[in-house]
């Protein structure tokens with residue numbers, strides 16, 4: 001298989017082609033010679049658009065046409081992207097169209113005709129044409145073999161010829177010309193997605209895929225000869241007044257074939273920026289024409305910048321290209337500072353977090369405050385980033401697992417109560433006081449250790465109502481009362497933890513209710529003994545979701561606040577809509593070929609069954625990607641396509657199969673968790689593949705991932 005990465009020649013020619021398109025719309029030589037201008041803009045420049053179509057075909061279609069898997073992802077991705085661009089460009093040019101009076105006397109049919117075939121403004125026809133062309137090739141190739149699709153596409157082109165440059169030849173034949181004239185009610189030109197685009201798309205796909213390149217000298221000679229013949233063809237047709245329009249020539253077909261081969265044979269590095277620059281020149285140049293005219297009139301320089309066609313052309317090219325370079329090289333950056341999107345990183349969606357906070361505030365009674373669990377770096381999200389954001393949303397209480405987690409929050413200026421849920425060693429008690437943290441009383445004997453410290457410590461008392469992990473056993477009322485009476489312990493809360501509340505199955509429900517009853521029984525006993533009971537809390541995420549009636553003064557929500565649940569099954573049966581806050585992305589470090597029979601990675605666990613393209617991603621198990629996802633168990637997304645993990649995941653790198661994924665190159669971004677195009681991988685998916693729960697996957701994410709709140 002020929003590698004399609006070798007597209008440097010194509011990238012450079014894109015700029016030339018874009019400038020040729022500009023020439024078609026500005027007639028640069030008309031001041032000097034109408035004939036020369038005709039040859040340049042009506043004949044030679046006609047290679048530009050077929051070239052763009054061939055590149056599209058070359059990168060989008062081979063996967064579908066030539067691979068057994070017949071993946072449609074690249075195709076769908078292209079259609080979506082182009083449709084979006086078309087919609088944006090149509091809106092951008094709406095004022096121009098209105099000014100030019102194009103939308104006057106508009107009917108439903110003429111709108112359709114415009115949108116599907118002609119484009120909503122003259123140069124935009126290319127966008128719907130490439131979509132329609134791709135769809136036609138796709139539909140044809142579902143039924144027909146590759147050579148037949150080629151033949152049909154060629155036939156369509158020939159039919160189109162007689163509605164374009166060769167119209168005069170059939171206009172004498174009554175029935176045929178009537179047929180064409182009926183057609184022209186549907187489309188103004190045969191230069192469109194139906195007749196014109198398919199042959200170039202499929203030829204591009206074929207050449208990009210074929211591994212029998214023609215010699216460079218032969219391509220060059222063939223191309224020059226074709227151009228000469230095309231020039232003669234165009235001039236002769238014009239001489240006899242045959243053309244209705246001048247986009248389609250016979251010699252254009254061999255000409256494009258040779259040109260494309262020639263460009264593929266140029267061994268220079270691909271430059272991605274050129275693609276974007278060419279696209280922007282194409283999109284923006286009609287506005288540049290307008291701008292040059294307006295500016296020339298305003299400055300009284302019309303005679304130079306408008307009346308001299310060549311200066312006019314150069315000014316339009318300069319303006320369009322300048323704009324295109326600016327847009328490409330200086331994309332609008334939002335506040336990124338130390339967030340570099342370097343090798344692998346976590347993006348946190350501020351709006352998703354805000355949404356989840358709002359959902360839980362609505363669900364809980366006003367008397368119950370959120371006390372988000374931000375332990376384990378906020379379940380891998382980044383405790384400081386998340387807590388800072390929650391502070392800004394008015395959250396005034398947090399819980400963490402260790403005293404140092406609490407200290408870190410304080411050092412980063414997090415406000416409000418911070419409850420340490422787990423064990424703190426006596427050596428670190430001073431930190432509780434210095435950083436205004438609240439310690440959990442793990443049981444009666446731990447309370448004695450706390451008291452032994454001698455200075456006042458703020459505490460919440462944990463009660464064991466059935467989980468048998470931490471907390472004083474619920475039946476030990478005397479011990480609990482004793483903790484209350486310890487002088488140096490400032491009891492600000494009492495809580496328990498539910499351990500069977502992830503379902504509402506009868507036995508779980510009964511157990512959960514028993515836990516709650518037991519908890520409130522303890523509280524009542526304490527009140528009877530004259531203890532003023534402070535803040536009470538017992539719900540974590542599943543408690544709020546499944547047993548909202550158990551709301552206390554705080555809800556210690558963890559996993560659900562991050563927009564996911566522990567398992568995919570829980571997630572899909574969950575009635576309320578939560579939005580995942582976290583995505584993980586990593587760079588493609590290197591793309592290379594893996595030939596049939598070669599094996600890859602540690603232990604050579606993966607062997608290529610056919611020639612393929614693989615990529616090394618800059619993320620590994622040290623970053624939290626479970627090693628059990630090796631060997632095809634897991635996958636990532638690149639440019640809206642799935643790339644299965646192959647071989648063994650390494651500590652810092654992971655190999656994936658990128659065969660047929662458009663534009664997968666060093667520097668491309670792979671999505672490990674999150675969305676790409678239409679596809680999404682959730683933390684639940686990864687948890688299922690690794691045979692664990694989401695909580696474990698997230699909380700084990702590596703600390704060397706950069707993290708940033710976005711949105």
Ligand SMILES: *Cc1c(COP(=O)(O)O)cnc(C)c1O
Pocket residue numbers: 373375421497539540541542556557558559560
């Ligand atoms: C971790 C933890 C929570 C949060 O649990 P989620 O299920 O993630 O909401 C609440 N309470 C205690 C005691 C915890 O240890």
